[in-house]
Amino acid sequence: MNVIFMLIFFSILVAGGFLIAFFISVKSGQYEDLNTPSMRVYLDDEPNNTK
Amino acid sequence: MDFQSDTMNRVRFHIPQIHCSSCLWLLEKLNRIDGGVIRSVVDFTRKEVSVEYSPSDTSIRAIVELLTLIGYEPSITVDNNIKPINYAKRSLYLKLGLAGFATGNIMLFSMPEYFDTTSLISPQYSLIFRILNIALATPVLLYSASDYWKNAYRAIINKSMSLDVPLALGIITLYLRSLADIITNQSPGFMDSFSGLVFLLLIGKLVQQRTFDALSFERNYTSYLPLSVQTIQNGTEQSRSVTSLSTGDIIHIRNKEIVPADSILLSPHGHVDYSFVTGETAPVEIVKNAKIYAGGRIIGNSVQLMVQKEVSRSYLTQLWNNEIFHKKKYRAFQNISSHFGTWFTFTVIIIATVAAIYRLPDYQVASSVFTAVLIIACPCALTLAAPFALNTALRMMSRASLFLKNTDIVLDMAETDSIVFDKTGTLTSTHNADVKFYEGNLNSNEEKLIYAMAKRSSHPLAQAIAQTIAQTLSVKENIRPDDFQEIIGEGIYARFSDTIIRFGTHDFVQNTSTHTSTIQNEVNQSIVHISVNGEYRGFFAIRNSFRSGIEKTLQFLDNKFNIHILSGDSPKDGIYLQHYLPNSPMKFRQTPEEKMNYIQELSQKHNVMMIGDGLNDAAALKASAVGIAVTENTAAFTPACDAILSANRIDTLPAFIEYARFTKKTIVIAFIISVFYNILGLWLAVTAQLTPLVTAILMPISSLSIVVFVVWTLTYNAKKRGFR
Structure with missing residues (x-):
C-alpha cells in the first residue's frame, strides 16, 4: 500500500507542473487575444526558396 | 508607441477596417512590403495591429503611409484609441487557475474518506490526505479569494454592506471550521466545498467582466478631432499637430475635414456641417470673417481659416471641463447588492446565534451549528445567479446590435421610466435626406442633365438631389x-448645348421663367425650384428623413414611458413629431449644457435613459442613468456612453428595455430559489446534520442548477423576442 504515497506525490507533481505551465502562459499574454490565432491557421507557410 | 530602442521600435495602431482573415494575412505580411518592418501582429478582436520595426530602416510615417496605401488607414487621433493591457483580467485567470487546481485535487483526496464506510483506509492515509488538503486550500484562501477580503474590508470600513460581506464571512468560516475539524480529528473537513466555492465565485466574476474589446465607450473630443492639420506658414503648407496650434495660425481644411479649433474664415465662403456638434441638420453657409466653431465639418470647397483659440480652449472642448465628466455613475447593481447584503448578513448572523444559543449547554454542538449556519447560508448561488443572468442578457442584446459597456447596465436599463431622445442623427438619419419632386415632371434626359449639374455643385441641397436622382438613373453619365x-445663396445655372437649366431659390428661378409655383417654404423642408429653358417645371422638397419605423417605436414607447425630445436643431420637425408624441415635452435649439441640465433636473425624480449620437449629447449621455449612443457604424466615433446601439435597430429599443426588465425578474426568481436552497441547508445545519459529504453535494448542485435555470430562461426569452 505504501506505493500510494509515491503515486500521490507524483500526481501532485504532474498537476503542479500543469499549473505552472498555465501561470506562465497567462503571464506571457496568451489569453489576451483568443480570436486571431484561430484565423492565423488559414495562412499558408511561406514557400522556402533558399534551398 | 509601446517600446523603443536603437534597434527595434514597437508601435500599435487601431485600424477599424480589419474585418476578415485576408486583412490578417495582408497586415501580417507587412515586412515583405517594407523591409524595415520586423514583424507585425494583428489583434482581431480589438482591431489593432502591433508593428515592430527598426528605426534605422523605416519610420512610423512610412508605415502609416504604407498602411493607408494598402487600404488600412490607421485611425490616429489626439487621444489614441488603444486600450492598455488588462492586467486585472490576467490576475483573475491566475486566481481561477489556482482555485481550479486546488478544487480538483482536494476533491480526489477527499473522495476515499467520503465512501469509506467500513474503515478500509488506514489512519495514516487519512492523515496525509488531510494535510494535503490544508496545504492546497491555504493558497486558495490567501490568493484566489483575496479580492473578497479586500472588498469586504472596504465595505465594512465605509459602513456600506455589500454581498461581499456575507460571502467573505461564509468563506472564512468554512475554512476555519474545516481547519478546526481536521486538527481536532473530528471530520475530514469541508476543504473541497471551500475551494469549489471560491472556484465558482471566480467564474461568476469572470463572466461578469465581459466587455466588448472592439468598442470604445470612453471617447471624448480628443478622439474626434484629427491628429494633425495643414498649416500655412510663409506661403508653404506644413503638417502640424492640432495641440500645437495657437492663435493666429492659418490652417487649410479640405472637403469633409473637421475644424480642430475655433477660427475665422479667410476664404470668401464655405459650408460647415455642425450636425455632430450642435444637432443642426442643415449645413451652415458662412462668409468671409465669420466664426467657425471647432468640430464643424467643412463641406465642399476647401477653406483657409485663422485660428482664434487653442484646441483645449475652444467652445466645444470647454464642455469637457464640466464636473459631470469626472463623476462616476452610481449603478443600480451596487444598490441592490448593498441593500440585499445588509439584510442578508444580519439575518444570517441572527439565525446562527439563535440556533447556537438553543443548543447551548453543549458547547461543541453549539459552535458546530453556529458555523454550519454561516457556511450554508453563504449566498453563493445568489452571487452566481446575477453575473450569469446579466452576462446572458448582455450577450443576447449584442446579437441584436445593442452593445453594453458592462453587465451592470442591464439593471439600470430595467429601472428606466423616462427616455430622452436627441433628434438629429438619432431619430433622423444623417444621410439619405428625403427628396421628393412635386408639380411638374422631368423627362429622363432632363433628369440626367440635372444630375450632372447638381453633382458639380458642393451645395448640400444639390448633393442631396444628385444622390436621389442617382438612385433612379440607370446610366450615370458625366455630361459636361x-x-x-453657381451663384452663392441663389442657385445654379447651367447650359448644355441648347438646354438651359436653372435651379435654386424661388427668386432665382422666377425672374427668368414664365410661371412659378405659389408654394411657400414650409418650416420643415427646403425647396429647390427648377426651370428648363425658362419654363417652370416644379420643385424638389428636401427634408431630413426619420429613421424607418421610428414613428411606430415612439408611439409604442409613449404609452409606457415619459418621452422627451431635446434637439440642438431648429424646431422645424417639431410639428411632425408632435403628431406622434402629443404629450411629450420637446425642446429645440438646446446647447449641450442645456441638455445636460435638463437631464440632471429630470434625474431627480426619474430614472432617465438618454439616447443621442453627437458630441453635443456627450454631457447629457453622461448625466443620464443609461446613456445610449446611436451609430450607423460601430467603428465610427461615438461619444462617451454606457451602450452603443446600431442605428438600424433603434426600433428594437422597446424590446431591449422589456428584456432588461425580464432579466431583473429572472434574477429575483433565482434569488427566491436560492433562498429556498439556503433554508433547506439551514434546516440541515440547525439540526446538526451537516456533514462534509452533504455540503460537498449540496453546494455545487444548488449553484449549478440556478446558473442553468437563469441562462436557459434568458436565452429562450431572447430567442422569442427575435434577438439575432
Missing part, C-alpha cells in the same frame, strides 16, 4: 455643361 455658374 457648356456653361456653368
